[in-house]
Amino acid sequence: MLLYQFCFIAFTCVAFCREVTFPPVSGVQHALGYAPDSTPNLSLDLSTILFSGLATYANLPYVHCLAGDDHPIEKYDIAIIGAPFDTGVTARPGARFGPGGIRQGSRRIAAQFSWSVYTGRNYFQEWAKVVDCGDAPLTVLDNTIALKQLDKTHRVISGRKANATDYAVPRIITLGGDHTTTLSALRSTYDHWGAVSVIHFDSHIDTWDPAVLGGGISHYAGVNHGTFLHIAHEEGLLLNTSLHAGIRAPVSNPKYDLQHDRACGFHIVRARDLDKLGMQGIIEKLKHHVAGTKVYISVDIDVLDPAFAPATGTAEVGGWTTRELLTILDGLSGMEVIGADVVEVAPIYDNPGETTVLAAAEVCTILTLTLP
Template sequence: MMVLSLFLLLLLSLQSHVTAREITFPPVAGISQHPVVAHAGDEPFDIGMSSAFYGLTTYANLPYVHCLSPKDEGVEKYDIAILGAPFDTAVTARPGARFGPGGIRRGSRRISPEFSWDIITGENVFLDWAKIVDCGDAPLTWLDNTVALKQLDTAHETISSRPGNSSEYSIPRIITLGGDHTTTLSALRSTYKKWGQVSVIHFDSHLDTWDPKVLGGGISHYAGVNHGTFLHIAHEEGLIRNTSIHAGIRAPMARPRGDLRNDARCGFEIVTARDIDHIGVSGIVEKLKKRVANSLVYISVDIDVLDPGSAPGTGTAEVGGWTTRELLTILDSLLGLEVIGADVVEVAPIYDNAGETTVLAAAEVVRSLIGLMVGQPVTST
């Protein structure tokens, strides 16, 4: 009897211990803009502070701001804006990147700005000087690519025309979540209006400087504007400097001499995917930094720069690419460049796997890009 009583007492004490732990749920991950107080037992606790998995999905649980409002009144200021570009009707292989912005946000679901100190860089990019917000997606038609790009041009101009929140930036920076790679053309048109010509660091397995006559077949002007020609067009429009560079190239070409000659004419040098086997990550970083030195930089990351083993969820996958770790190290090592715009494109979640390998990688790439914007020495603007 005595033994049984002691056992019951022990059970009761365990029960009350569990209940007490539930009541005093520790305030960790997650930023709560609108704290919801609930009761577990007798004590109230803030649901928002107990989990990153609540509310509507923004990139990294950042606050949503209606940056695309036609009015200035009532729109919160920001320094770095995340903008989705759900567009995939200018691809040459598999479609699906219109769902990229939603996929990358889903891949970032676990990221909580308050719980993001990075042991590698020693920084929490979200809690530095910059106010970072998610502007949602630009409204883009899927029936007319010319109109869709004009809509995206307008979205970029609207977002970058508002005053920055801090005194560090007079012009807010935008990180675009693609969308197929054609969406970068709108971003470059917008950066040209604000900053003039920029050098592009283009992470991709493909050149994307193809002449529209080669990739598009010269069928029509409309057909020639696509995700494999946008850098050719950016060059023709005078948006980019001739000190640009590709990184991770390995895809097949139509006419090696012609394609490469045209690529050089568009202002690009090439770092191939296999260069990493010869000169390593540090050799690649050195090449990239040297090429764009002393100029403003736009960084475009086509997720197909990664090997399909690291990022299967993309439209035109090419084997023999870099790992996620290699790409993140290269990106983080570019600290010090003046990055005035960036994007992560060609994420097509339909081809991703159950472990969401691609969208998790894309979410981390976005975090590295934010790090370059937050950590860079601000000089001209």
């Protein structure tokens, strides 16, 4: 009998110890994983917990921005859209999964936990309503049709009335996808803002003449991730105050390619210029060159060294660190940035620590902050 009583008491104690007691809810900060207005209990709606449900960038609200005119659509100021396209690459494919990878890398980010330790500000909760519009519906079988679909996606999403009264139309941050997708974004920004200065973070110049890179095969092949800036220049989408930053990849013809690049309106800041100028020097150079113009920022993740971003199609050694890139991007705030993208993320080549998608997600956050 005594043995039975002892066992009963021991079992009861163990069962009691396993009961979960939640701390009281703070009026300022809430438990990680719960929405601010939720009560942490076992009957909690799981859709309010981070790392559950459908993945949006930084756990932002999803808006069906591509719905028809007969469908009510809430207003927004900055739209995140994915461009799952990678059939314009000249090396490793896989960037069609970039939008999903970047969203996966952003799942630890949430608006209520985004107060900067550097500035003390939370840009997700200031003037702009930022939403995730999902991915553009792109065919994987025909580049020409896919890019027309992406053109239309940008027209629809950027053509709606913005939420903030100071801006007539919303602006877009695109998650790529290979760099060809930036062409559609520049066409969209031109429709609303006119020609822009592009600050192009990349290890490659991407202004190759289509006749040199792919065009010798067909006109179709000449539209790719290495020629899109040439095409944008031909279409009058760019100002001659544009810049490349982080360039280090070799060119096929040192005289023609670089002369052609200047003819497309670009000035080059090379990767190793950082060693001479420092990060502040790079920031000042970029801001001075585009001063007084509207700016589009395009970040090819291969601007980073493969040690920091291995998951990309055309990796080049000798690049910048993630910290250096984030510092430079942070320093560009205050300009009139009217659109941005982060592209060439191919998650299949990432490591188990998700180094590249984490970097790309943080880059996208900084890009969101640069939009005034």
